[in-house]
């Protein structure tokens with residue numbers, strides 16, 4: 389069994405981006421600038437956004453962090469988005485999810501100019517991705533593609549079972565894995581909460597990608613010998629022995645499944661760190677106007 393090391397892969401990608409930024413800087417070009425909007429004080433979201441800002445600093449990007457209390461109104465948020473859409477210094481920006489319940493997330497996502505939507509969540513980017521046109525790909529699925537590619541995992545003709553149909557991970561992942569080319573060309577089954585007899589599908593899978601948020605959902609008896617197992621789940625479970633009071637658990641029962649599969653991602657240190665690297669990649673593309681002229 390080979391461990392798919394997302395931390396190492398993320399560092400490698402970020403080093404490649406940093407080298408390009410150094411070159412841009414040396415040639416007097418515009419240094420990419422990412423802005424992030426964070427609403428509220430959710431522990432996970434604060435960590436992720438701080439890590440995004442730190443990654444910008446390490447790579448040499450400019451960055452802006454815009455914070456609001458969770459009482460912010462939808463109107464205030466939409467006004468800020470309008471401002472960022474028009475700010476020529478900002479190449480791309482994100483609104484950290486989830487948002488408080490009183491804010492319409494879809495409305496917020498649609499307010500972002502698709503040319504600056506480095507999260508790849510705007511319907512224009514989703515549609516372009518489906519149509520095979522240049523688009524910002526959402527960071528988590530794009531990170532999984534990088535892992536498959538960098539570990540030279542065969543995907544053509546394989547049966548890939550994706551579990552979870554979220555707009556951020558499962559649905560785009562299923563589309564990208566079925567597209568022509570590498571990594572892709574797989575036969576894809578998308579399973580979700582109403583799938584009857586989940587093990588029937590997972591037992592046939594050459595590649596399992598699970599993004600549900602149910603710790604330990606995938607057990608050894610559900611996995612074919614030699615399968616590739618990608619775990620996107622990161623649920624915080626209480627752990628009194630840790631200073632933080634919690635630990636992260638994936639959707640895969642790692643100990644038992646690792647003995648059966650050919651490749652597996654750990655949690656933490658698997659898919660998660662790639663999310664940040666791919667956001668940086670999208671921001672570089674935005675600055676270079678690679679997706680939109």
Ligand SMILES: Nc1nc2c(c(=O)[nH]1)N[C@@H](CN(C=O)c1ccc(C(=O)N[C@@H](CCC(=O)O)C(=O)O)cc1)CN2
Nearest residue numbers: 436482483484485486507527622656657658660661663
């Ligand atoms: N606007 C966005 N919101 C959210 C996204 C997103 O891509 N854009 N994705 C997730 C959260 N997320 C990034 O924002 C994210 C999640 C996990 C990790 C990560 O590195 N996880 C580590 C563990 C970190 C920890 O200790 O908590 C790992 O898995 O090893 C990075 C980014 C939802 N919101």
